[in-house]
Amino acid sequence: MNAMSHVQSGNAYNFGFLDEYAKKEVRRAILKAIAIPGYQVPYASREMPMGRGFGTGGLQLTLSLIGPDEVAKVIDQGSDDSVNAVNLRQFIEMTCPGISTTTKTAECTLIQSRHRIPEQPLTSMQIIVLQVPYPDPLVVVEPSEDKRKTMHSEADYSRLLVKLYEDIVKFDEITISHRYPTRINGHYVIDPSPIPRWDVPKLNDSAAVILFGAGREKKIYAVPPHTKAEPLAFSDVPFQVEDFRDEKGRRRACARCGCTDAFLDEFVADSGGKTWQCSDSDWCDAQLLPAKRLQGEPA
Amino acid sequence: MSYVAIKGGGRAIAGAAAVTEYLRTAEGLDNDRAEPLEIDAILHQLRHLVDRVVSEGGVYHPKFAALAIKQSLGDTLEAAFALRAWRSTRPRLSATPPLDTTRMRLIRRISSAFKEIPGGQMLGPTPDYALRLLRLELMDESPDAFRAVARAWLDNCPDARLPDSFPKVLDALRAEGLLPPVTAARHQTAFDITREPLVFPLPRSAALATMARAETGSLLAIAYSNMRGYGDVHPTVAELRVGYLPVLLPHPVTGELTEAGEVLITECEVVAMYEAEENGGKPMFTIGYGACFGHNEVKAISMAILDRALQKGMQDGAANPSEDPEFVLLHVDGVDSMGFASHYKMPHYVTFQSDLDRLRTTQQKSGEPA
Numbered sequence: 001m002n003a004m005s006h007v008q009s010g011n012a013y014n015f016g017f018l019d020e021y022a023k024k025e026v027r028r029a030i031l032k033a034i035a036i037p038g039y040q041v042p043y044a045s046r047e048m049p050m051g052r053g054f055g056t057g058g059l060q061l062t063l064s065l066i067g068p069d070e071v072a073k074v075i076d077q078g079s080d081d082s083v084n085a086v087n088l089r090q091f092i093e094m095t096c097p098g099i100s101t102t103t104k105t106a107e108c109t110l111i112q113s114r115h116r117i118p119e120q121p122l123t124s125m126q127i128i129v130l131q132v133p134y135p136d137p138l139v140v141v142e143p144s145e146d147k148r149k150t151m152h153s154e155a156d157y158s159r160l161l162v163k164l165y166e167d168i169v170k171f172d173e174i175t176i177s178h179r180y181p182t183r184i185n186g187h188y189v190i191d192p193s194p195i196p197r198w199d200v201p202k203l204n205d206s207a208a209v210i211l212f213g214a215g216r217e218k219k220i221y222a223v224p225p226h227t228k229a230e231p232l233a234f235s236d237v238p239f240q241v242e243d244f245r246d247e248k249g250r251r252r253a254c255a256r257c258g259c260t261d262a263f264l265d266e267f268v269a270d271s272g273g274k275t276w277q278c279s280d281s282d283w284c285d286a287q288l289l290p291a292k293r294l295q296g297e298p299a
Numbered sequence: 300m301s302y303v304a305i306k307g308g309g310r311a312i313a314g315a316a317a318v319t320e321y322l323r324t325a326e327g328l329d330n331d332r333a334e335p336l337e338i339d340a341i342l343h344q345l346r347h348l349v350d351r352v353v354s355e356g357g358v359y360h361p362k363f364a365a366l367a368i369k370q371s372l373g374d375t376l377e378a379a380f381a382l383r384a385w386r387s388t389r390p391r392l393s394a395t396p397p398l399d400t401t402r403m404r405l406i407r408r409i410s411s412a413f414k415e416i417p418g419g420q421m422l423g424p425t426p427d428y429a430l431r432l433l434r435l436e437l438m439d440e441s442p443d444a445f446r447a448v449a450r451a452w453l454d455n456c457p458d459a460r461l462p463d464s465f466p467k468v469l470d471a472l473r474a475e476g477l478l479p480p481v482t483a484a485r486h487q488t489a490f491d492i493t494r495e496p497l498v499f500p501l502p503r504s505a506a507l508a509t510m511a512r513a514e515t516g517s518l519l520a521i522a523y524s525n526m527r528g529y530g531d532v533h534p535t536v537a538e539l540r541v542g543y544l545p546v547l548l549p550h551p552v553t554g555e556l557t558e559a560g561e562v563l564i565t566e567c568e569v570v571a572m573y574e575a576e577e578n579g580g581k582p583m584f585t586i587g588y589g590a591c592f593g594h595n596e597v598k599a600i601s602m603a604i605l606d607r608a609l610q611k612g613m614q615d616g617a618a619n620p621s622e623d624p625e626f627v628l629l630h631v632d633g634v635d636s637m638g639f640a641s642h643y644k645m646p647h648y649v650t651f652q653s654d655l656d657r658l659r660t661t662q663q664k665s666g667e668p669a
Contacts, residue, residue, distance in 0.1 A: 019390040025494075042496035046387035047380070052635045053642025077646050084645050086308040115649040133642070145625055146499045172664045177653035196653040216635045218496045242656040265648050266655065279649055 016063040017095040022046050026064035026220070030211060033222035038188030040135050040152075045218040055088055055114055057215030058131035062112045065127065068098045073108035078116040078263070078279035088112060105282050115178075117199040119262045119283040122208035124225060130193040132214035135221065137181040137191040157181075157189050160232060168237060180239075181232045184223055189232065198241045198263040203229035244276070254278045257287035323372055341365035350563070350593025351375055355633050356382030357493070357512035358389075359562045359592050376514070376637040383512075383634050391494060393548055396556065400566050400590075401464045405542035410468045412537045412570065418465040423541065425596075468538040469568050472584065478570070479583045499625055506609055506628055510602040511591045514633025521631065522601035525608050525621035532607045534569035534587060534600075541565045541594050566590040567599035571607045585610070 016023060029043040048056040055076075066072065074089040076082035080103040089101055092112075102108050105120040114131040122128060138148040141159040151157070160181055167175045178194045182203060192203055193212055203210060203223050210223040223229055233239040244252045244264050251260045255275040262283055264276040278284035327333040342349055342365045352364040356379045364382055371377035407423025410416045422428075472478045490505035492512075497505060510518060525532050543561040550557045567589040573582045587607030589599040605627055612622025620626045630636065 013388055017388060019388055021390050022387070042498050044492070044494050044496050046493075047383040047634055048387070049381070049384040051380075051641045052638025053640075054638065054645065056638070077648050081308045082646060083308040083312055087312055090309070090312075115647075133639070145629075171661045173657065173661045175657050175661060177657040178650045194647075194650045196649055198653075216639055242653055243660065263649070264652075266652055279652070 013095055015096060016066055017048070017091075018046060018060065018063055022060075023064040026060050029220045030061065030064070030222065033211070033220050034209070034224045036188075037224050037227050038184030038190045038221060040188075040190075040214075040219040040221045042218055043220055045215045048215065050087065050091070052216040053133060054084055055112065055131040055215075057213030057217075057220070058112050058114070058129045059088060059091070059213075060215060061129045061211050061213040061220065062092065062110060063095070065129075066092070066096050066099060066110060068096075070096070070099045070110050071108045072099060072101050073103060073105065073111045073282075074101070074113075075111065075116060075118070075280075075282075076114040077265075078118075078283075079281040081281065084114065103282050104286075105280075115194050115196075116263070116279060117195055117202045117210075119278075119280045120286070121202075122206065124207040126208040127211060128208055129211045129213060130195070132191065132193045132212045132219070133216070134179065134191055135212065135214040135217050135219040137179070137189050139191075152188060155187050155189075157183075157232070160189065164232060164234070168234075174233075174237065174240075183230045183232060185227050188221075190221060190223070192229075196242055196263055197231070197239070200229070200231050200239070201241070205229075252276045254284060254287070257284045259284070259287045262287075319372075336369050338362060338365045338369065341368055347594065348373070348375065348378075350595050351515060351598075352378045352382060354592040354595050354598065355379035355512055355514055356386065357592075358382060358386040360386075376633050379514070380634050380637065387493070391491070394489075394491075395546060395548055397489075398544055398547060400540070400544060400564075401467055403465070403540060403542035403544045403564070403566075404561065405461070405465060405540055406594075407541040408465060408538070409540075410536065410538045412468060412535050416468050416538070417471060418462070424594075465540070467568070469570075469586065472537065472570065476581065477584050478586060497628060500613065501624060501628070503606070503610065506624060507588065507590075507602075507606060509628045510589070510605060510631065513598075513602070513631035514636065515595060515598045515601075517631040517633065517636065518601040518605065519597055521621050521627055522604045522608075525604055525619065530608050530619040530621045532569075532571050532587065532604050532611075534571050534604050534607065536600065536603075537568045537570045537586075539565070539567045539596060539599065541596070563593055564590055565593065565595050565599040567596070567603040569600070569603040569607060 014020065025043060029041045033039065033041045045057060046060060048059055050056060050059070062072070072089070072092055074080065074085045074092065076085035079085060092099070093101060105111070105118040109126060111118065111126065111128045112131070113128060117128065136145070136148055137160060138151055141163055142148050142151065164174050167173065178196050179191050180197050180200050181189050182192050182200055183189045190212070192200060205226050205228070206223060207225055209225055212221045214220070231239040242263065246252055252264060253260045254262060254264060254277050256277050259278055262278045262280060265279045267275045267277065269275050278287070342361055345368065348368055349361050349364045352368055352375055353359055353361055355375070356364060356367070360382065363385060364378065367378035367381040371381060405421060407425060408418070408421045410420065469478060473480060487504070490502050490508060492505060492508045497509065524530065542563070544564050545558050545561050547556040548559045549555070569587040571585045571587060573584045575582045585607060587603040589602030589606060591598050591602065605621060608619070608621045609624050609627060613624060617623035617626070
């Protein structure tokens with residue numbers, strides 16, 4: 001595609017903001033990342049006009065992959081309307097004239113997300129790009145990138161496993177709440193970005209391509225479709241997702257849609273009491289529709 | 300309740316931009332003579348602010364730097380960030396060969412190593428020996444008097460004939476055999492940090508390029524730790540020069556090197572304690588090098604000290620943070636560090652929910668009898 005034809009007058013920025021050389025480099029890194037599942041490919045991350053840590057890595061992936069027929073969805077904390085999601089979506093709309101955006105998971109071809117994988121299972125026609133603050137799961141046990149590189153290449157994750165073991169000794173529980181270290185295709189362990197443990201099983205045997213972009217740390221990595229993704233655990237201490245049961249052991253339901261099989265956000269209401277709601281706003285809306293129809297309300 | 304659950308994130312962003320713009324222009328509320336800051340006024344009267352932003356932005360575009368300063372209300376981190384983001388959309392069309400800094404059009408040049416240096420010391424514009432007393436007369440400066448000052452200064456300037464090039468102090472030391480000779484490495488292709496990721500161990504040119512566009516305060520803090528005792532570079536400033544460096548580019552048709560313009564830079568060369576040659580040769584002084592866009596002396600000196608510290612660390616292993624290439628080079632970029640510090644203000648509901656789950660479960664278990 002000749003990107004020069006997309007230069008906007010008065011804006012002077014290329015289609016997709018980045019120059020074509022930069023996009024090509026990102027795409028090369030993506031191909032390498034897919035070829036070596038879970039391996040962190042270094043790349044020359046460009047500065048974006050939003051803060052490092054706000055999704056510049058994910059955005060570079062999105063802008064390098066996006067084409068004029070794309071239907072993009074941007075979420076942050078599961079919500080399409082979160083300030084950062086709105087900001088990124090507006091930027092994508094501004095720099096990629098002609099593309100469409102949606103809030104519906106089922107309709108999009110490309111999702112950029114921070115901290116969540118949608119509840120609705122993704123398809124082989126979709127790509128999900130996750131924003132990554134810390135690309136390396138070994139950083140909790142080894143600050144030197146040079147040493148971590150060697151540990152990864154030797155698949156030496158013993159110190160991570162020792163950390164998990166020490167957690168069990170100290171707390172009788174593995175204390176890692178999110179960014180749960182996950183072994184991809186039997187070799188590299190990745191930091192799956194700060195998704196909750198709830199979303200980790202969605203990495204395994206995913207139909208969609210899952211891409212990870214760390215802009216500040218300048219790394220790209222991937223979980224290709226239908227690849228094995230196993231959270232680190234012990235045979236006698238299995239991996240566990242977040243527990244949404246109340247004191248009586250009943251699964252809490254979303255206060256809005258009533259759903260009992262989604263990741264919930266906890267709110268402290270003005271009255272001081274607690275309510276629970278779906279974190280994935282599109283999922284919540286989709287559950288709400290049939291519920292309303294059932295009650296005879298207009299949707 | 301939260302800014303995710305409520306619809307209207309877009310309105311909130313627009314509102315935040317509008318109130319910031321209100322603050323920028325609020326002087327006009329009750330002052331009919333209020334005027335917007337002219338780009339030229341920033342370029343000239345806030346020149347060190349422009350120098351800093353040009354340097355940290357990593358692109359020599361003083362006018363856009365001034366614009367960035369204006370739109371960020373004088374926040375240097377934000378201004379350098381805006382300039383860098385603009386820069387990252389520009390393709391790399393050409394590369395200069397190594398430029399010869401003896402050919403700089405100097406405005407200032409000093410050496411703290413020798414009283415007299417070939418070509419002479421030239422103090423130039425510096426606050427080094429100024430008394431930092433508030434100049435209260437500037438509180439209400441008359442425009443006419445303001446315009447007269449520079450004219451009067453030029454009129455009274457002696458007609459000095461400056462040579463086209465000044466020799467380097469280091470060359471004199473080198474000729475005496477006190478410094479190692481320049482090796483062929485000088486003409487290697489420089490590492491381009493805008494096109495290649497930093498993978499350690501790095502060539503020295505990658506370290507220098509990273510420091511050249513580093514955030515001034517970050518660089519100074521780490522260099523200062525070395526000066527104070529977390530390190531032992533003990534530098535002597537062999538030469539610090541500030542001036543306009545001619546930029547030579549290959550002509551697009553003939554390939555012949557052609558002067559395309561000039562950039563204001565600061566260059567600092569420090570000499571540090573001597574080391575024994577590895578293969579049993581004579582001991583020699585060691586060198587640290589710093590250079591950056593704009594007139595930023597503290598930055599250039601800090602960079603030179605850290606260059607020396609990093610070379611030492613790469614050779615003997617890092618004994619201090621300032622000698623560790625990863626520690627220094629991955630923590631001095633202003634765009635990276637300010638971005639990440641700011642990102643903590645974003646919603647972290649999901650991860651915090653996950654944290655709550657872990658803590659509650661752990662608390663429950665610790666409450667149980669063993």
